[in-house]
Structure formats: C-alpha cells, structure tokens
Amino acid sequence: MAKGKLIAFFFLILAYTGVAQEEGKRTSSKVLGTAKKENRAGLSTAQAHQRFLDSANIYKKSDLEKSIDFIAQSMESLDALGNKRELSSSLTALGEIYMYHKQYDLAITNFKDALAASPSNKTKLLLGKTYVLHGEFEKAETTLSPLLDVKNMVPYRRVELYEAMGDANIGMSNPRRAQEFYQEGLRVAEKNQISPKVIDLNSKIADTYASENRVVEAEGFYQNSLNLSKRVAPERLIQESERVADFYNQKNRYDDEIQLRKKSLNELQQLPQSKVSVESRGVSVSDTITSQRINYKIANAYIAQDKLDEAIPYLEKSIVEANEEDDLIVQKDATRQLSEVYRNKGDFTKALESYQDYVAVVDSLYVRKEQELSQAARFNREIANTQNRISSLEQERELNQSKYSLAVTEQQLFEETSKRQKWIIYSLVFGILLTALTALLYYRSNRQQKLANNLLALKSLRTQMNPHFIFNALNSVNNFIAKSDERSANRFLSEFSVLMRSVLENSExxxxxxxxxxxxxxxxxxxxxxxxxxxxxxxxxxxxxxxxxxxxxxxxxxxxxxxxxxxxxxxxxxxxxxxxxxxxxxxxxxxxxxxxxxxxxxxxxxxxxxxxxxxxxxxxxxxxxxxxxxxxxxxxxxxxxxxxxxxxxxxxxxxxxxxxxx
Incomplete structure (x- = not known):
C-alpha cells in the first residue's frame, strides 16, 4: 500500500514538472544567488572565526561555559556553503577544551568529527593522546602509528607523538617498547632544545626502568631530571623532587625519601603561593603539591621505619596546615594516621581523641562530596546543553549545504530536460536518507544521554551508601566506648578501621x-x-x-x-x-x-x-x-x-x- 502511494506521488511530480519548470528556474536561481552572496560574505568571516577561537582558548582554563560559547559563535560565523577546514578547527578547539576538563568521551567525539570534516595531523595526535588519557591504549596506538611515517613534522609535535606512543605502550604493559619511544623523543627534544620535554622524558624513562626494578638506571635518569629542572623554575624542581621521592618510597629508601621531601618543603615555603600545580602531558591534573601533603608523606616514611615519635610532629603539622587550607582529604588521612600512631604507642586516650577528630572530618568530607556531586550534575547538564546547541548548529549547516546542493541539482535538471525525472527521484531518495540519518543520530544521542544520566545517578547512590553504612557502624563503636570496655573497644576499633578502609577503597x-x-x-x-x-x-x-x-x-x-x-x-x-x-x-x-x-x-x-x-x-x-x-x-x-x-x-x-x- 505504501509502495503504491509512493509511485503515485512520483507520477504526480512528473505531471507537474512541465508547469513548474519556469518557477523552478526562478527559485533555483534565487537560491544559488543567495548562496553565492553568502559565500562572498564568508570570505571576510575568516578573521572573525579565528578571533572567536582565540577567545575560546583564553577562557579554556578559567570559564568552561564561556569558552564553549565562543566555539559555538565561531561555527555560527561560517557561511551557508561552509568551510571544512575552519569547521574542523572549531571542532578540534572544542575537543581540546573537553580534553582539558577531563570530558574525554566528548573530546573524542569532537576530534573524530573534526577529522571527518578535514583530516589534520594535529587533530590525530590530540585524538591519540585523549585515547591514552581515557585508557583506550590499543585505539591510541592505532591512531598514532600512521603519524610515525609523516615527514617534516614540527619537532615539538614529533616529541609529543613519541611520548604519546610511549604512554600507550605503558598502558598496554609493554615498558621496553615504551622506553624506545621515550628515548627517541628525548633525542629529538635534546636536539631541538625543548627543555620541558627533556625533563618529562627523563622522568618517564626512569619510571620504565623502575617498573623493571633496574634501580641504577632509574636513579640515573631521575637525577638527570632533577639537575635539568633546577635550571627551569623552582616549581618544576619541586615536581621532579616529589617524583623521585615517590621512587625512593617504593624502594623502601626512607632516609633518602625524607631528606628529599624536606628539601622540597623548604623550596615550597619560599614560593609566594606555597603550592605547586602538577602538569602532565599538557593536561591539567586535579592535584597539587602542598606543604600539608609533603609533611604527611614525611610522617609516613618515619612510620614505615617505626620511628613513631619523629612522625607525630609532621602529622600534627600536616593536620594544622590542611585545616588552614581546607584540605579535608589530607586532614582526614593525617588524623586517621595520627590516631593509629598513638594507638601503637599505647596512648589510647590521644588515639581516641584523634579518632573522634577523624570522624568529624569524615562527616565534613561527606557533606562536601554531596555538594560536589550536585555541582557535577549541574556542570554535566550545562555541557550537555551546550553540546546539543553545537550539534544543532552542525545539523543546520548540513541542511544549508543540502539546500545548496539541491538548488544546483534543480538548475542542472532544468538545463537537461531529458534527465529531469531521474534527478527528481534521486533528490527524493537523498532527502529520505538524510531524514533517516538525522533520526538515527537523534536516537543515538538520546541513548548516550540516558547512559550518562544512569552512570551519574549510580555514582550518587553509591556515594550515599558508604556514609550511611559508616554512620550505622559507628553506633556499634560508641556502644563499647560507652560501656568503658577498653579492650573490646580497642579491638573493635582496629577491626572497624580495616572494614572502613575496605569500604572507602571500593567506594569509587x-x-x-x-x-x-x-x-x-x-x-x-x-x-x-x-x-x-x-x-x-x-x-x-x-x-x-x-x-x-x-x-x-x-x-x-x-x-x-x-x-x-x-x-x-x-x-x-x-x-x-x-x-x-x-x-x-x-x-x-x-x-x-x-x-x-x-x-x-x-x-x-x-x-x-x-x-x-x-x-x-x-x-x-x-x-x-x-x-x-x-x-x-x-x-x-x-x-x-x-x-x-x-x-x-x-x-x-x-x-x-x-x-x-x-
């Protein structure tokens, strides 16, 4: 029945074709004229397009919403005919914004769209690096491997390529091959005097040796990174010192670790901001090196040596500094560790006092986590709305391009009367396919949004479950304390701390x-x-x-x-x-x-x-x-x-x- 109606519709079109020929010519000429006019105007929009991208880059770190809004304006500034290269640059810039803010799924989607619009080695490199950050190491290697054969690549980008290939192989548990890429990247960086990358690659080569328990080689490259960082800036020296200190900790070289962390602490106290932001692979990491963190790590090193009296002052200082800086994470860990130190020393009164402080900090941290979840939900909604707006702009551009193509086709049909019926049918089929594709994209978008909402809701419920369990279990602890049953309370606290640690470890x-x-x-x-x-x-x-x-x-x-x-x-x-x-x-x-x-x-x-x-x-x-x-x-x-x-x-x-x- 539907097929018969479609055939009848085609014959109806053919019947009216002759009558509508002159009108079609006028309409076609009007559409083409408008498109050409817009194209001429579009030649002057290149500068405006670049200005919007520059503005988006300025606000990338400080104001996500404003940065994405500038990207949307850059796409709106493109004319109806469109410019694939400019469109690709807008989508690439949008992907970099999402990449910086750790929205890796959205970043990958936009980088793919950018490559579909206009292939670019820069965009392919960014896509590969994002796959590494997202943990999709095989896809990263597949994306980046063809770039190894590209000639005349900018040296800095070549170094980034080797580094990203090394990172991908580390993710695939192939340290030897990763080391080869890091070494090649180091060679290019040293040849072109790219100092930041020379330091990064020395550290990463040291990490690969450390993973193979080749301590001598690892320590040599770590020492290189330390010596090089001294020539750059105090902040970079502190970053590398902390990495080397972590290496000493892994190898149970606690005296060396403590000595190096104390130096970092002195360097940090001389800085005006008293903290150092950590940068990794060009993407901001939500971590900082602070005085309270270093003091906490020094205390842990003393504890590992069973030097409890030396650890206590550093734990107390870490708690005070964390409280001043409103760093609840460090305050929680340091307070719990101080309670355990007092317990191991046999000072159960101070252990209980510290543990009560720890419970209060956990309560505050739970309230903050709920606030962060609420902010994250609002943040994700804003991103989704902005991304939908950009998707709508892209669909509108595709529709305008379709209209232009249809107008050209109509003009050719009127010029070639013998092919008129054939081209009309092709245009209708194209329209049906375009509609089906749009419906398919809309359906997939809805499914992805539903999945994202489910994951967010599941994380929120899981985060609520853990404090609910902890607070109920604390009632049992309070019961023994109320009965003054010190041995049972001590045993219960010890077992309860093990239980709570397991719960917190599994909470994510x-x-x-x-x-x-x-x-x-x-x-x-x-x-x-x-x-x-x-x-x-x-x-x-x-x-x-x-x-x-x-x-x-x-x-x-x-x-x-x-x-x-x-x-x-x-x-x-x-x-x-x-x-x-x-x-x-x-x-x-x-x-x-x-x-x-x-x-x-x-x-x-x-x-x-x-x-x-x-x-x-x-x-x-x-x-x-x-x-x-x-x-x-x-x-x-x-x-x-x-x-x-x-x-x-x-x-x-x-x-x-x-x-x-x-």
Missing amino acids: EDFIPLSKELELLELYVKLEHSRFSDKFDYTINIDEQVDVDAFQIPPMLLQPYIENAIWHGLRYKEEKGFLKINLKQLTDTLLEITIVDNGIGRKKSAELKTSNQKKQKSKGMGNIKKRIQILNDMYKNKVDVSIANLNDNQTGTKVTLKLKKD
Missing part, C-alpha cells in the same frame, strides 16, 4: 570481585556478632562449585539486607536466633545468594517501630532498590532480589539475590 567502583564483598561482609557480621553475641549465631556457607572470583557484584549490595536481619529481626528476638548466608551456583552464569534469619519477622518489626521511625524510610534499603533498578536497566536484569517470610506465622525473613555473570 561500580563492580568489585565477589570475593572482596564476602570478605567485607564476613568482617561486618563478625563485628555485629561481637556486640550481639547473645542474640544470634551466624554461618556463611559457600558451595564448593561456586567460583567467587568469577563473579562481579556492586559494592555494599548485600550489607543492608544483613543489617536489617540483625537490627530489625534478630535483635528483638527473646531467645537466641541464627543468621545464615548461603551461596549456591545455579548455572555457569547464575549465582544465588540467600540471607536467612529466624527473627521476629517484618510484620512484627514494623509494629515495634515508633511513630517517628514509621515516617522515615530506610535510606540504605531505598538506595539499594534504586541501584538495582539502574543496574538492571544498564545490564539487562543482572541482579534480581526477592524478600519473603521464612515461616507461615510471618516470623523470620529470607532474602534471595540472583546474580548473573557478565
């Missing part, structure tokens, strides 16, 4: 090995059992057929269910209950995890809640439901959870979780 991961999750859960249940030993016993049974290393699971997925079983089921049971955690592999790709308790049951637990508790929903369980929903949306029903009563009288609870292997 979407999935972790099931074995890690089980270790964390076993430690958590052990801690809870030490508090409620008269309320329940527990067992963790893992079927022999279960390969725990083969499965991946979202961190902290099982803990809220176990916490509910203990706190809302077993704690209120008059006689001693039990908690069973069983793992059974149903198929090669499907694992079943059951959490069973013979507590008072969900119904009676709800009845025991106060009116205030009934108004508040469990934040942990609510976040778990949202996480499972997002994970199943992203990974096609990877996780399935069901909750049921254990007994007919509505006592006891059984939670069944089924996990699919990727």
Whole structure:
C-alpha cells in the first residue's frame, strides 16, 4: 500500500514538472544567488572565526561555559556553503577544551568529527593522546602509528607523538617498547632544545626502568631530571623532587625519601603561593603539591621505619596546615594516621581523641562530596546543553549545504530536460536518507544521554551508601566506648578501621570481585556478632562449585539486607536466633545468594517501630532498590532480589539475590 502511494506521488511530480519548470528556474536561481552572496560574505568571516577561537582558548582554563560559547559563535560565523577546514578547527578547539576538563568521551567525539570534516595531523595526535588519557591504549596506538611515517613534522609535535606512543605502550604493559619511544623523543627534544620535554622524558624513562626494578638506571635518569629542572623554575624542581621521592618510597629508601621531601618543603615555603600545580602531558591534573601533603608523606616514611615519635610532629603539622587550607582529604588521612600512631604507642586516650577528630572530618568530607556531586550534575547538564546547541548548529549547516546542493541539482535538471525525472527521484531518495540519518543520530544521542544520566545517578547512590553504612557502624563503636570496655573497644576499633578502609577503597567502583564483598561482609557480621553475641549465631556457607572470583557484584549490595536481619529481626528476638548466608551456583552464569534469619519477622518489626521511625524510610534499603533498578536497566536484569517470610506465622525473613555473570 505504501509502495503504491509512493509511485503515485512520483507520477504526480512528473505531471507537474512541465508547469513548474519556469518557477523552478526562478527559485533555483534565487537560491544559488543567495548562496553565492553568502559565500562572498564568508570570505571576510575568516578573521572573525579565528578571533572567536582565540577567545575560546583564553577562557579554556578559567570559564568552561564561556569558552564553549565562543566555539559555538565561531561555527555560527561560517557561511551557508561552509568551510571544512575552519569547521574542523572549531571542532578540534572544542575537543581540546573537553580534553582539558577531563570530558574525554566528548573530546573524542569532537576530534573524530573534526577529522571527518578535514583530516589534520594535529587533530590525530590530540585524538591519540585523549585515547591514552581515557585508557583506550590499543585505539591510541592505532591512531598514532600512521603519524610515525609523516615527514617534516614540527619537532615539538614529533616529541609529543613519541611520548604519546610511549604512554600507550605503558598502558598496554609493554615498558621496553615504551622506553624506545621515550628515548627517541628525548633525542629529538635534546636536539631541538625543548627543555620541558627533556625533563618529562627523563622522568618517564626512569619510571620504565623502575617498573623493571633496574634501580641504577632509574636513579640515573631521575637525577638527570632533577639537575635539568633546577635550571627551569623552582616549581618544576619541586615536581621532579616529589617524583623521585615517590621512587625512593617504593624502594623502601626512607632516609633518602625524607631528606628529599624536606628539601622540597623548604623550596615550597619560599614560593609566594606555597603550592605547586602538577602538569602532565599538557593536561591539567586535579592535584597539587602542598606543604600539608609533603609533611604527611614525611610522617609516613618515619612510620614505615617505626620511628613513631619523629612522625607525630609532621602529622600534627600536616593536620594544622590542611585545616588552614581546607584540605579535608589530607586532614582526614593525617588524623586517621595520627590516631593509629598513638594507638601503637599505647596512648589510647590521644588515639581516641584523634579518632573522634577523624570522624568529624569524615562527616565534613561527606557533606562536601554531596555538594560536589550536585555541582557535577549541574556542570554535566550545562555541557550537555551546550553540546546539543553545537550539534544543532552542525545539523543546520548540513541542511544549508543540502539546500545548496539541491538548488544546483534543480538548475542542472532544468538545463537537461531529458534527465529531469531521474534527478527528481534521486533528490527524493537523498532527502529520505538524510531524514533517516538525522533520526538515527537523534536516537543515538538520546541513548548516550540516558547512559550518562544512569552512570551519574549510580555514582550518587553509591556515594550515599558508604556514609550511611559508616554512620550505622559507628553506633556499634560508641556502644563499647560507652560501656568503658577498653579492650573490646580497642579491638573493635582496629577491626572497624580495616572494614572502613575496605569500604572507602571500593567506594569509587561500580563492580568489585565477589570475593572482596564476602570478605567485607564476613568482617561486618563478625563485628555485629561481637556486640550481639547473645542474640544470634551466624554461618556463611559457600558451595564448593561456586567460583567467587568469577563473579562481579556492586559494592555494599548485600550489607543492608544483613543489617536489617540483625537490627530489625534478630535483635528483638527473646531467645537466641541464627543468621545464615548461603551461596549456591545455579548455572555457569547464575549465582544465588540467600540471607536467612529466624527473627521476629517484618510484620512484627514494623509494629515495634515508633511513630517517628514509621515516617522515615530506610535510606540504605531505598538506595539499594534504586541501584538495582539502574543496574538492571544498564545490564539487562543482572541482579534480581526477592524478600519473603521464612515461616507461615510471618516470623523470620529470607532474602534471595540472583546474580548473573557478565
């Protein structure tokens, strides 16, 4: 039916072609005249286009939104016919902005679009470097390898090419080949007196030797980088000194590390800003070398030598400086380390005081993380809106070019009457294909946006889960302290610090090995059992057929269910209950995890809640439901959870979780 309507439509066009011929000529001439007029005007827009790009580069580091807006204006300034080279330069500049701000996916997309518009060695090099930063090392090597055969490349760009190839091979665990590229880049840099790159490449060659445990060669190149950096600037000397100090730390040469870091500390204190921004591969890194960080590392070196008395002043100074600079990360780590030092010295009073300070800092850090997540969400929305605007501009340009091509085609059709019908059909087919392509691009854009939103929501929920767990677990610590049970409190604190460290280490991961999750859960249940030993016993049974290393699971997925079983089921049971955690592999790709308790049951637990508790929903369980929903949306029903009563009288609870292997 649709095919018949299309054929009828074609015949209708043919019937009216003769009548519309003169009108078509006038319309075609008008369109072509306008396009040519715009083209003549476009010859004078080259300078305006370059000015917009220069302005975008000025604001690249300080104002992302304004910088991208200038890129959009540079694309708007191009005429209807378009200039592929100028368009490519705009897209390349946009990719560099996203690359600087670590939006690597967007940077890669724009670099690809720029290469599609007009191939450029500079853009290919930037694309390869972005692949390295994004961890796609094979794609980086594939992109950069053809550039090795390019002749007459600018020396600085040639050095960047060898450096990027070395970085890609480091990512692919091929240090020997990486070393060859770094050596070649160093040769070109020394020949052309490119001092910053000479220092960078000496350090990277030293890193490759260090990774192969060739200490003598590594130390030689590190010494070269130190000597060269002394001629450049104090900031660069501090950067290289810290890298060499890290090397000494890895090799357990703590005295050398401490001596070098103390020199860096003196150099840093003489600088007006008292901190040094770290630059790597031309892209700003969200890290700085500060006095509080160096003091913290010096203290750790003393601790590694069991010189606790020497470490304490540096830890205290690091905490004070971090507090003055509002550096909560260093303040948190230094306060925790100071608490452990006092504990190891046997001064439990100061250890407790430091630990309480640590808890307060963690609380402040959690509030700040929530603010940063909110800012990141707003930042991503602004970037998405701006990127959509630029995409619309590009689609509009393509549409204008299509109109121009159609006008030329119409003029040729009117000049060649014998080919009129054929060209009309081709134009219609082209229009249909263009519409389908536009629809496809729009569909893909929506899918990518949905994926980005899911990832952001998942990260936000995961970030909320960890503090929720920590704050609940701290109640158990407080219980022992309140009972003045010093030995139990000390033991509990030690085990709890191990548990909390594991939780924080896994907080940035979407999935972790099931074995890690089980270790964390076993430690958590052990801690809870030490508090409620008269309320329940527990067992963790893992079927022999279960390969725990083969499965991946979202961190902290099982803990809220176990916490509910203990706190809302077993704690209120008059006689001693039990908690069973069983793992059974149903198929090669499907694992079943059951959490069973013979507590008072969900119904009676709800009845025991106060009116205030009934108004508040469990934040942990609510976040778990949202996480499972997002994970199943992203990974096609990877996780399935069901909750049921254990007994007919509505006592006891059984939670069944089924996990699919990727």
